[in-house]
Amino acid sequence: LSEFLTFIELGCDHILDWKGYDHILFLLTLVAPFTFRQWRSILILVTAFTLGHAITLFIIGSGYVIVSTDWVEIAIACTIFISALYLLVKREFKLNAGIYGLTFIFGLIHGLGFASYLKAIMGSGSILTPLLGFNFGVELGQLIFVAAVCLLQYLIEYLGLFHKGAWIKIISAVALVLSSQMILERIS
Amino acid sequence: MILLIVISFFLHDFHFSRLEMNYNEDEKILESTLHVFIDDLELALGQITTDSLFLGTKKESNLADSRIQEYIIEHLHLSNSEQGDPMNLTWVGKEQSDDLTAYYIHFYYEWDGSALYAKDRLLMELFDDQKNLIYLKNGSNEKHVLFNHRDNQKQLW
Numbered sequence: 001l002s003e004f005l006t007f008i009e010l011g012c013d014h015i016l017d018w019k020g021y022d023h024i025l026f027l028l029t030l031v032a033p034f035t036f037r038q039w040r041s042i043l044i045l046v047t048a049f050t051l052g053h054a055i056t057l058f059i060i061g062s063g064y065v066i067v068s069t070d071w072v073e074i075a076i077a078c079t080i081f082i083s084a085l086y087l088l089v090k091r092e093f094k095l096n097a098g099i100y101g102l103t104f105i106f107g108l109i110h111g112l113g114f115a116s117y118l119k120a121i122m123g124s125g126s127i128l129t130p131l132l133g134f135n136f137g138v139e140l141g142q143l144i145f146v147a148a149v150c151l152l153q154y155l156i157e158y159l160g161l162f163h164k165g166a167w168i169k170i171i172s173a174v175a176l177v178l179s180s181q182m183i184l185e186r187i188s
Numbered sequence: 189m190i191l192l193i194v195i196s197f198f199l200h201d202f203h204f205s206r207l208e209m210n211y212n213e214d215e216k217i218l219e220s221t222l223h224v225f226i227d228d229l230e231l232a233l234g235q236i237t238t239d240s241l242f243l244g245t246k247k248e249s250n251l252a253d254s255r256i257q258e259y260i261i262e263h264l265h266l267s268n269s270e271q272g273d274p275m276n277l278t279w280v281g282k283e284q285s286d287d288l289t290a291y292y293i294h295f296y297y298e299w300d301g302s303a304l305y306a307k308d309r310l311l312m313e314l315f316d317d318q319k320n321l322i323y324l325k326n327g328s329n330e331k332h333v334l335f336n337h338r339d340n341q342k343q344l345w
Contacts, residue, residue: 006334010319017202017317120288123208123223123323126330 004133007121011137014117016145022076022182023110024145025175029083030103031146032171033093035164036154041095046146048100052107053114054135060115061122061131070186072112077182079106084175087168114138203228203315206288207264207308211299211326218295220277222260223288228311233259235313244284253279256291265307266295266344272305301326304345308335 015023030049034041059065083106114134122130156162162170206223226244233241233255241249243256257279265274280292308320320335324344333342 003332006321006332009334010321013319014202019202019317117202117204120202120204120206120223121321123206123321130332 003129004136007130007133008137008140010121011134011139012141012144013137014114014134015138015141021178022080023113023142025178026076026080026083026106026110027142027145028149028171029080029087029175031149031153032087032168033090034153035157036150039150042146042150044095044100045103046142048103049107049110050139050142052104052109053111053138054107056108056111057114057118057135057138058131060112061118061127061134063127067112067115069116072109072115074183074186075109076113077179077186079109080175080179081183084172084179087172088176203311203318205310205318205320207320207322209295209322209324211324213327216296216298218266218275218297218299220293220295222264222291222293222310224291224310226284226289228314229256229259229289232311232314244289253282256282260291260293260310263309263311267305267307268297268303270305270343274307299326301345303343305342306333306335306344307341309340312337312340 014020027046027049030045031042056065060067118131118134121134153167156167157164204225205228207220208223209218209220211217212219230241230243233243236259237251237255239249239251239255241252241255243252261274261277264277266277267274275295275297278294278296280294282292283290304324306322308322310318310320312318312320316337318337320340322333322335322344324331324333326345331345333344335342
C-alpha cells in the first residue's frame with residue numbers, strides 16, 4: 001500500500017503544482033459555466049476529460065508511444081485557448097455529444113502532457129503500481145481542484161460577488177491571455 | 189512500437205531525481221544508478237565550487253566526475269541503522285541521455301535483507317519542491333520510497 005501511496009502523492013502533487021498550471025487552467029474553463037447545482041454536468045465533463053487522459057497516460061506508461069514534448073505542450077495550450085474562446089463567445093452552455101467528444105479528445109492530449117514526468121518517475125521496475133498510483137493521484141488532485149472551484153463559485157453566487165456571466169467572462173479572459181502566452185512561448 | 193513523433197529536446201518544470209538500487213547477492217554489492225537532471229546538478233555544483241564544469245558538454249571539465257562524486261557523497265547517505273555511519277560508495281561511471289543523466293555507483297555491502305536507511309538530500313538545497321525517489325530491488329522484492337524537503341531521512345527496507 002505504501003508503494004501505491006507514494007505514486008498517488010506524486011500524481012496529486014504534479015497536477016496541483018502551480019508551475020504546471022495548464023491542466024488546472026483547462027479544468028477551470030471546463031467548470032466555470034456551471035453552478036453548484038449543475039454538478040451532474042460538471043461530473044460528466046470532468047469524467048470525459050479524465051477518461052481521455054487516463055487512456056493516454058496508460059499508453060505512454062506502457063512504453064508503446066513516444067511523444068514530442070514540444071508539440072504536446074503547444075497542443076495543450078491550444079486546448080485551453082479554444083475552451084476559453086468558447087466560453088467568451090457563447091451565451092448559453094448546453095451540453096451535447098459534440099462537447100463531450102471534444103472534451104474527451106482534449107483529455108487525450110492532456111494525458112500526453114504527463115509523458116515527461118512519467119518517464120522520469122518510472123524506472124526499470126514493474127510499471128503497474130507506479131502507473132496506477134500516478135493516475136489515481138492525478139484524478140485525486142483534479143477532484144480536489146474541481147471541488148474547490150465549485151465551492152468558490154457557490155460562494156460567489158451566494159454572496160452575490162459577481163454576476164455569473166461576468167465570472168465566466170473573467171475566467172475566459174484570463175485563460176485566453178495565459179494560453180496565448182503559453183502558445184507563443186512554446187512555439188518560439 | 190507506435191511512433192507518434194520523435195524529436196524534441198527536453199524541458200522540465202519539475203524537480204526530481206531517481207535512485208535505482210539492485211542488490212547483487214553474488215558480488216555483495218548494492219548496484220545503484222542515480223538519474224538526475226544535469227542542469228539541476230550543474231546549478232548545485234555551481235554553489236559549492238568556483239570551477240566551470242560544463243556538465244554534459246564537449247567542454248566538460250576533467251574535474252566534473254570528482255565534483256559530482258563529492259556532491260553525491262555529501263547529499264546521499266545509506267546506512268544499516270538510523271544513526272549509523274554512511275556506507276562508502278564507489279563511482280563506476282555515467283551515461284548521458286537526452287533527459288535524466290545516469291550516474292552509476294556501487295555500495296559494497298553484505299546485506300542479509302535487514303533494515304536499511306537512507307538520507308537523500310540531493311538538490312534539496314536548491315529547490316523547495318525537489319522530490320527524490322529511491323527504488324530498491326532485492327531478488328523478487330522491490331520497494332519505492334519518496335524523499336522530499338520535509339522528509340529526507342527514511343527507512344528504505
